[in-house]
Amino acid sequence: MPVEIIISQIFNGLSLSSILLMIALGLSITFGIMGVINFAHGEFLMIGAYTAFILQRFFHGQDSGYYFLLSLPLAFFVSAFIGLIVERSIIRFLYGRPFEGMLATWGLSLVLQQAARNIFGANNVEVSSPAWLNGGIEFIKGVQLPYNRLFIIAIAVICIIGMYIYIYTSSSGRRMRAVMQNRDMAACMGIKTRRVDSVTFAIGCGLAGIAGSVVSLLGSIGPSTGQNYIIDAFMVVVLGGVGNLSGTIAGAIMIGAVSPFFEFVTTSSMGKVIVFALVIAFLQWRPSGLFALKTRALD
């Protein structure tokens, strides 16, 4: 394999990891904190993608396209807000009941997809990338690193740093960790666990929303856009260990790095099969993933 191909493959892997990471973060913390497997998580990505689309409609004709930067926080807030409504109206009744939760959120995902279909039509729509994200840097001869993928990686890094600061330094983040480790004890200490749940769920959805708005740079978006990424994101969570930030990051980087490699040496479908098989084999060896969350709760 020539060196320029290897470099661009590594780069592709990183950019895929970044997208997966942003989706998996939310998935991982919602499962970690409330034991709900959220099958509708991909739909929050779709909501973020459509937010970018609407914003582009709104600013139509402005070619410099700096409004795209605006779509990132907006996607976060729109997805987080809808996530909050969903948490208050549906998810809160399903805490600690993974099977009912799975069915209910799967149903919710169908409802959200159909809603998008009714509002925006069944056809996929396109968000044209702003001019400053077209093209790329010629890294070495024969390797062009596209600006939009560099941008995605940068956004993912910012999101992770933000999450670290939030979880490990803010008092709200500390409460979140407390609830994650031992809900009853946290409640005894006066933490409003219900409120922590809502906030956590909303943040997770918001992150998926950001992922949605950057995904719109890569292809067209439609009601089922979220479905393209959700399975890989689940794999990341399972591989990394549920409810664990470092585990999720490690999982995302592994899946992101490994799948383009197998896709290169085999085919798109076969590459995916191999990655799935490897994850299954790995889980036989370490059923709780790379980084198991240590809690003092008696499960």
Add this chain to the structure above:
Amino acid sequence: MKGYRLLTIIIAMFLVFTGMLLPESYAAEPIKVGVLHSLSGTMSISEVAVKDGTLMAIEEINAKGGLLGRKIVPIVEDGASDWPTFAEKAKKLIQQDKVSVVFGCWTSASRKAVLPVFEKLDHLLFYPVQYEGLEASKNIVYTGAAPNQQIMPSVTWLLKQNKKKFYLLGSDYVFPRTANLIIKAQLKAEGGALVGEEYTPLGHTEYSTVINKIKAAKPDVIYNTLNGDSNVAFFKQLKAAGITAKDMPVMSVSIAEDELRGIGADIAEGHLAAWNYFMSMSTPENKVFVENYKKRYGKDRVTDDPIEAGYFGVYLWAEAVKKAKSTDVDKVREAVKGVSFNAPEGKVSINPVNNHTSKIVQIGKVRKDGQFDILWSTGKPVEPEPFPALVSDKKVVAPGNIVKR
């Protein structure tokens, strides 16, 4: 007892209502035709426009006094991008609505799903899209291109442009795989070389690795049989990777003017496509067609090859009905052999042996405005050959009658 009374009332009301409707429908004696396309789901992006083209032809014929003095009434059904649904709706159109003919389908998968229905009920379908060939049912009239009217001439043309090394990229289902089978046989026979072949699932959106593979294989041309929304992701990411039409053109057979609106013409600019019809053609029939289409459906709408085939298919059927002086399926099927029509793309006619359409073949290059510059054209209609000799030892002697060569 109460339940029975309610039932009686309902039945009575039903009878009254149908009684009210009956005289009117008898008076007009309309000809019912079925229109069966995906109006929802992943294929609706392409099929809705074809349905619009078909309906426009029906309305035009009605505006000129109808057919045999009767009005044509279209019954539109949604196949919902789901192949069993297509078969079910086809059955409904034929058995329940008693239509005289059905216009519809896009993907080969949906055509294969309805084919047994049309054969069992011995009915007639007009199929408007280019396809992979190797089929010639007596129950289908194919108004799109056979392989020798799109894929094969485009490969020969590319080889003549000194593009010898091909990379084949397609979606993973029957059409791209069969099409590539033909292309590979052709490359062998005409002195080209295959440097890579790749299939991705329908709806795939992550093409960076595939693009890397293409870069490593260094082809002269990428032959693209991707279908649906994957094209948007592929062209966007190809451009972002710094590959332009100048170094490595992409020849597509499923991207027309309508799909270009989704991809963005600036992204696909300079790449190639092979079709029988382009919106930019300058025939007088096309000018009228484009104008009427825009007037009816909006200024920003575009026409393309399958829309045009859906449109002239209605006229070919109407010609056959006039010739047979009847809408009876058997009589129309006999009469449709050899009928011709001056379509927007030029003269088209039904080949009496294999039920496919003889039509002109052209290659176009994407312009910045989303239209095509026509680079090459056969200039006259090409007779269809659904079973290319390169990949098949069969030939058609009559519609539905296929024998060994």
